[in-house]
Amino acid sequence: MDDKRKITIIALGVLAVCGILIILLLPSKSEFSHIDFYIFDSNDNYHYEVNERLELLVNDTTAIQGKKLLWQMGNGDTLMRSKNVVYAYKKPGKYLITLNVNDAYSISKYIKVVSGTERAAIDSVPHIYGVSEGYQGEELVFAAEGYGMDTWLWEFGESGTVDAYDQQVVYTYETPGEYTILLQTNTTKYPIKHPITILPRFEKVEEMVVVDSLTLAQDDIRKHLQAIADAKVSQRSVYYEHTNYIRNKYFCIPADQVAVVVNGEKYNDFTGYCQGLHFLESNNKKRVHIDEVHIDNIKCVSTIQVTQSYMEP
Known part of the structure; x- marks a missing residue:
């Protein structure tokens, strides 16, 4: 083997050793x-x-x-x-x-x-929070939320005229059918719309089945939200497991269109709310306890009412 070839082999060996050392010393991504x-x-x-x-x-x-x-x-x-x-x-x-x-x-x-x-422009857009399905003769609660509102004109589509003038109202439909609720405020040029289906009056036995099913669904959602709140920030698989479960089982619309009302005053979409629950653990200042959950429709949830409290870690 000539000297030139020996020098080449030695040089390549040195480069290989240096490369290995660099890989070992550099922090792994x-x-x-x-x-x-x-x-x-x-x-x-x-x-x-x-x-x-x-x-x-x-x-x-x-x-x-x-x-x-x-x-x-x-x-x-x-x-x-x-x-x-x-x-x-x-x-x-x-x-x-x-x-x-x-x-x-x-x-x-x-x-x-x-x-x-x-x-102000973002918050000034009014939203109607309420059920999208109810029963004939049932007292249904609706609320308007938005920045700068001081007048509310509700039309529930049954009487053909304005039915209520408060920010939160209770209405009872006398006739089953498909209706469109209209809300006109001082901040809107055109009325805000909210569709609702009113089903025929049900017998007491059927009522018990509906109430029990709704209670089970609400408690099911509450347990999965609590699991999200309890999961560490690094447990991303746990976060996605429980959010996907709620979304796939109870939603028929995109998750960012499902409204979450926290303690009756704070509003957020489902995705943003769950992210807040999951990431809250990272600041080590407080932990969330999900006390109660109420939903507007067991088959197609569009609004989730959450009552929660905070505990010191």
């Missing part, structure tokens, strides 16, 4: 692949607003101990810290927040920051 971060708004209204104090939390604080964390806020600002990550945007817009760990792993999320005017 899989080491950080479970790391995620979540964004909490200070006023807990599910909107990110200009000048609002936003808190950024990493789901696994143990995994990032001693690691280099770089937050890129999507507007040119960067933060280098692992704890007490608080930030407020000065201008509305859509921003890409990126968390970089040890220059080896990064995860990004888009966030939309709205101005006060945009927030």
